[in-house]
Amino acid sequence: MATITAPAARRALPGLLKSRPAAKLLTLAVAAVILVPLLDSRWGSGHWPHALTVSLTGPLGDASDWVMNNRDSHPLFLYFFGHISNAVVLCVRGVYLALLAMGWVGVTALGALVAWRVAGVRLAAGTAVAFLACGALGMWLPTMQTLALMVAAVLASVAVGVLLGLAAGLSDRLDRALRPVLDTMQVLPAFAYLLPVVLVFGIGVPAAVLATVVYAAPPMARLTALGLRGADPEVLEAVRSLGATPRQRLLTARIPLARKELLLGLNQTIMMALSMAVIASVIGAGGLGDRVYQALASVDVGAALAAGIPIVLLAIVLDRVTGAAGRAADNTGESRRTVWLLALAGTAVAAVAARLLGRAEWPAGATLNIAEPVNHAVNWMTAHLYSGVPVIGGTADWAAHFTTWMLDPLRDGLRALPWWSVLLIVAALAWLIGTWRTALTATLAMAAIGVLGVWDSSLDTLSQVLAAVAVTLVLGIATGIAAARSDRVDRMLRPVLDVFQTMPQFVYLIPVVALFGVGRAPAVVAAVVYALPAVVRITAQGLRQVDPAALESARSLGATGRQQLWQVQLPLARRSLLLAVNQGVVLVLAVVIIGGLVGAGALGYDVAFGLAQGDLATGLVAGAAIVCLGLMLDRVTQPTGRAKKGA
Amino acid sequence: MRFRTTLSVSVAAASALALLTGCGAADMTKQASPFANAGGARSMTLSVQSWVGAQSNVAVAKYLLEHKMGYRVDTVQVDEIPAWDALSQGRVDALLEDWSHPDQEKRYVHDKKTVSYAGGLGVTGHIGWFVPTYFAKQHPDITNWKNLNKYASQFRTAESGGKGQIMDGSPAYVTHDKALVKNLKLNYQVVFAGSEAAQITQIKQFAKEKKPFLTYWYTPQWLFKKVPMTEVKLPPYKEGCDTDAAKITCAYPKTPLRKFLNADFARSGGKGAAFLKKFQWTTEDQNEVSLMIAEQKLSPEEAAKKWVDAHPDQWKRWLP
Numbered sequence: 001m002a003t004i005t006a007p008a009a010r011r012a013l014p015g016l017l018k019s020r021p022a023a024k025l026l027t028l029a030v031a032a033v034i035l036v037p038l039l040d041s042r043w044g045s046g047h048w049p050h051a052l053t054v055s056l057t058g059p060l061g062d063a064s065d066w067v068m069n070n071r072d073s074h075p076l077f078l079y080f081f082g083h084i085s086n087a088v089v090l091c092v093r094g095v096y097l098a099l100l101a102m103g104w105v106g107v108t109a110l111g112a113l114v115a116w117r118v119a120g121v122r123l124a125a126g127t128a129v130a131f132l133a134c135g136a137l138g139m140w141l142p143t144m145q146t147l148a149l150m151v152a153a154v155l156a157s158v159a160v161g162v163l164l165g166l167a168a169g170l171s172d173r174l175d176r177a178l179r180p181v182l183d184t185m186q187v188l189p190a191f192a193y194l195l196p197v198v199l200v201f202g203i204g205v206p207a208a209v210l211a212t213v214v215y216a217a218p219p220m221a222r223l224t225a226l227g228l229r230g231a232d233p234e235v236l237e238a239v240r241s242l243g244a245t246p247r248q249r250l251l252t253a254r255i256p257l258a259r260k261e262l263l264l265g266l267n268q269t270i271m272m273a274l275s276m277a278v279i280a281s282v283i284g285a286g287g288l289g290d291r292v293y294q295a296l297a298s299v300d301v302g303a304a305l306a307a308g309i310p311i312v313l314l315a316i317v318l319d320r321v322t323g324a325a326g327r328a329a330d331n332t333g334e335s336r337r338t339v340w341l342l343a344l345a346g347t348a349v350a351a352v353a354a355r356l357l358g359r360a361e362w363p364a365g366a367t368l369n370i371a372e373p374v375n376h377a378v379n380w381m382t383a384h385l386y387s388g389v390p391v392i393g394g395t396a397d398w399a400a401h402f403t404t405w406m407l408d409p410l411r412d413g414l415r416a417l418p419w420w421s422v423l424l425i426v427a428a429l430a431w432l433i434g435t436w437r438t439a440l441t442a443t444l445a446m447a448a449i450g451v452l453g454v455w456d457s458s459l460d461t462l463s464q465v466l467a468a469v470a471v472t473l474v475l476g477i478a479t480g481i482a483a484a485r486s487d488r489v490d491r492m493l494r495p496v497l498d499v500f501q502t503m504p505q506f507v508y509l510i511p512v513v514a515l516f517g518v519g520r521a522p523a524v525v526a527a528v529v530y531a532l533p534a535v536v537r538i539t540a541q542g543l544r545q546v547d548p549a550a551l552e553s554a555r556s557l558g559a560t561g562r563q564q565l566w567q568v569q570l571p572l573a574r575r576s577l578l579l580a581v582n583q584g585v586v587l588v589l590a591v592v593i594i595g596g597l598v599g600a601g602a603l604g605y606d607v608a609f610g611l612a613q614g615d616l617a618t619g620l621v622a623g624a625a626i627v628c629l630g631l632m633l634d635r636v637t638q639p640t641g642r643a644k645k646g647a
Numbered sequence: 648m649r650f651r652t653t654l655s656v657s658v659a660a661a662s663a664l665a666l667l668t669g670c671g672a673a674d675m676t677k678q679a680s681p682f683a684n685a686g687g688a689r690s691m692t693l694s695v696q697s698w699v700g701a702q703s704n705v706a707v708a709k710y711l712l713e714h715k716m717g718y719r720v721d722t723v724q725v726d727e728i729p730a731w732d733a734l735s736q737g738r739v740d741a742l743l744e745d746w747s748h749p750d751q752e753k754r755y756v757h758d759k760k761t762v763s764y765a766g767g768l769g770v771t772g773h774i775g776w777f778v779p780t781y782f783a784k785q786h787p788d789i790t791n792w793k794n795l796n797k798y799a800s801q802f803r804t805a806e807s808g809g810k811g812q813i814m815d816g817s818p819a820y821v822t823h824d825k826a827l828v829k830n831l832k833l834n835y836q837v838v839f840a841g842s843e844a845a846q847i848t849q850i851k852q853f854a855k856e857k858k859p860f861l862t863y864w865y866t867p868q869w870l871f872k873k874v875p876m877t878e879v880k881l882p883p884y885k886e887g888c889d890t891d892a893a894k895i896t897c898a899y900p901k902t903p904l905r906k907f908l909n910a911d912f913a914r915s916g917g918k919g920a921a922f923l924k925k926f927q928w929t930t931e932d933q934n935e936v937s938l939m940i941a942e943q944k945l946s947p948e949e950a951a952k953k954w955v956d957a958h959p960d961q962w963k964r965w966l967p
Binding site: 068069071072088089090092093096145148198202203204205281283284286290293294296297298299300302303371372375382383386396399400401403404408509510513514517518519520521522595596597598599600601604605608609611612613614 | 681682695697698699702721722723724725726728729730732733736738754759761804805806808814817818819838839840841842843844845846847848849851852855856940941944946
């Protein structure tokens with residue numbers, strides 16, 4: 001008897017360990033059993049122990065005073081930052097003056113001709129209409145200011161991104177060093193970047209451009225490296241056997257082969273720069289973002305929308321044109337150059353003709369006032385939906401219930417957890433879904449929040465993120481399934497998703513307050529609106545890519561539509577669903593932070609407070625906590641594959 | 648061959664860098680906005696703060712400068728404290744409505760001398776706690792802070808938990824409300840609306856339903872014309888009672904609002920600077936323009952034009 005059970009037991013243990021999740025949890029449980037009593041006896045089990053915090057108020061306050069007092073005298077500023085700032089101002093000014101010199105006819109013609117060459121007649125018409133719409137909305141000058149800022153920022157981002165990408169693409173060691181940094185930078189909310197640049201450069205265009213570059217360069221760098229590393233080894237071998245030097249190989253083979261990735265990088269950089277151009281209005285970027293921000297001050301949703309529409313139009317046009325450039329990768333030949341020259345000549349002729357006719361500036365009478373009807377519509381909506389709707393209650397009641405029954409218990413629950421158990425949960429989640437490395441990063445990030453002394457407000461923010469993500473996923477996945485199953489729904493949704501993905505959040509913050517009152521609920525709603533498109537897209541795409549053969553065989557076995565969905569499509573699209581969760585979390589965090597402007601409090605309010613009061617200590621600490629929170633949330637939801645596959 | 652190309656590339660790069668940066672020091676505190684002066688005309692940049700009263704000052708000044716004096720005016724929205732910094736750096740030329748910032752004044756006006764005082768705006772500001780007048784009429788004793796706790800339960804919202812809610816506004820504004828609530832032992836929770844826009848929207852929604860609310864608010868403010876509000880009297884302000892921000896138990900002072908200019912601009916800004924120094928109007932004037940902007944949704948420029956057309960004697964005095 002004994003001889004039989006012994007081997008069985010021996011086999012059972014490795015069996016348990018072989019089931020990897022169980023093994024991981026077991027290891028963690030053992031660690032917890034040893035560590036927790038220790039931690040508990042030393043520091044107690046309530047909130048983050050005060051003994052483990054480091055107050056940065058003093059040093060940060062001193063640093064900020066030093067910068068303020070030395071900005072006009074210290075060599076570091078005179079010979080380094082000063083020149084950077086100068087170069088940015090010169091560059092933006094140059095582009096702006098050029099755009100003004102071309103006049104609205106010239107700019108529209110140039111845009112349309114470039115779009116025509118790159119992407120065909122339909123997009124050219126779309127581009128022209130988009131530019132004319134900007135003028136018709138009375139936003140020509142702000143649009144040109146934003147465009148000038150964007151051109152400078154995108155050029156700088158591409159330069160920085162390509163340099164970093166080349167380094168990471170050619171050297172394995174640099175790649176290992178840069179990858180985690182770039183990965184992290186891409187998940188950080190834009191709001192967190194503002195304070196450090198403002199401190200050094202002060203409010204204004206240079207700070208705005210530099211914040212934009214920091215925000216928009218990482219995708220370029222990542223995709224450049226990816227493209228260089230993905231080059232077909234056989235082609236490279238062939239080029240090498242022809243006796244090409246390393247530099248020739250790079251210039252004639254590797255970079256041309258990576259063209260697709262480079263253009264995709266450009267596309268993403270432009271999109272991120274545009275979204276940052278609006279947020280940077282908080283630090284004096286001017287242009288369209290500033291118009292949105294000023295309209296917000298007088299609670300004028302219509303005016304905010306009038307400035308928001310050009311941003312959406314610019315985004316959609318730039319996205320489609322650069323996307324088309326990426327697809328039409330191998331369209332070479334002599335005729336191309338002459339056509340380009342013709343296009344440029346056409347622009348020049350149009351611009352000069354308009355100038356001679358005295359029409360360089362947008363005609364003052366030819367503007368359309370959309371603000372008034374929009375405001376009427378918004379007022380009507382908020383007046384009728386806010387409260388007292390029969391049976392279902394008004395939006396204000398929903399918001400109150402959501403706050404009382406969802407946000408409050410979540411926040412209080414998180415705060416009631418002993419501090420070490422929060423770390424433990426983070427570690428367990430991150431390890432189950434990723435590697436021990438991601439688990440360690442996530443846990444350290446969470447611990448750093450405690451050390452910074454903002455444990456309570458971070459948990460408040462976290463509770464808002466969790467609630468918003470839950471709502472986003474329910475709505476997003478349901479909509480995604482509908483879009484995947486019906487082409488008509490998909491076609492109807494696409495423009496709506498485009499608009500909501502690119503519309504500056506500032507535009508809908510105020511209607512959201514009018515509907516849901518001041519507090520955390522409107523922040524959650526705004527976050528859901530912003531994150532929903534990405535989740536819908538990724539879900540729909542994932543479901544559509546499920547192997548048709550698998551579906552066919554399920555169908556032939558007599559599975560109903562519902563069974564196909566639950567037992568075949570959703571399980572097979574697991575990767576995409578995980579990616580949707582990850583994206584949802586990252587996007588939600590970005591907006592929950594901005595929600596500090598509508599009463600969400602917590603970390604977002606602290607950053608806004610730091611910016612508004614020039615209080616570096618509060619603002620930077622909150623910014624750092626946001627960074628840690630973003631890092632933790634990303635790692636906890638990051639499927640293992642990304643770290644391994646990478647390329 | 649390869650050596651020569653590398654050499655030429657690096658020489659080109661170095662010279663480009665030198666060209667780009669110039670060769671000497673670059674003082675970024677003397678750099679103007681890239682969008683300024685683009686029309687070739689005399690130009691200046693005014694800072695606008697996020698509240699509508701400040702928008703009105705700037706709108707009228709801008710209209711007069713552009714239409715009566717031939718300037719081209721750019722505006723940038725900046726909160727007050729960053730505006731002081733921008734003013735010192737010359738990124739903006741003027742701050743037309745300052746609600747008293749002694750620290751900044753000491754640093755920039757007295758120590759660094761990069762900002763200079765440019766006279767009063769003619770408007771006196773006052774911050775306080777307000778309840779809607781419809782509520783104060785039903786409960787007249789609410790106007791004394793000692794009775795606030797009695798009504799706390801009526802001011803409860805989902806955000807304030809079990810306590811009453813006092814709503815604060817933008818993080819840019821001067822506020823001691825957290826300390827006041829604590830030191831006066833009030834059963835209230837300060838809820839930060841996070842922006843004036845959010846606060847106004849919420850006040851309007853409350854007023855539409857005649858709900859009671861308690862809010863941090865200030866005069867002069869156009870919203871009083873739409874939602875009449877009555878001030879709750881806090882313990883009276885005495886000189887110096889607000890020096891220790893954590894121990895405050897007194898009301899907010901009455902603040903004469905003031906204008907500040909960049910020091911270089913004040914010296915060499917010519918007629919534009921002289922005009923801004925003379926610019927001075929009353930609370931009623933400011934509210935008239937603010938109401939047009941905020942309630943009738945006129946653009947600031949249209950509102951300014953209406954006011955300018957209606958009050959020629961007023962502004963003719965400001966022209967140098």
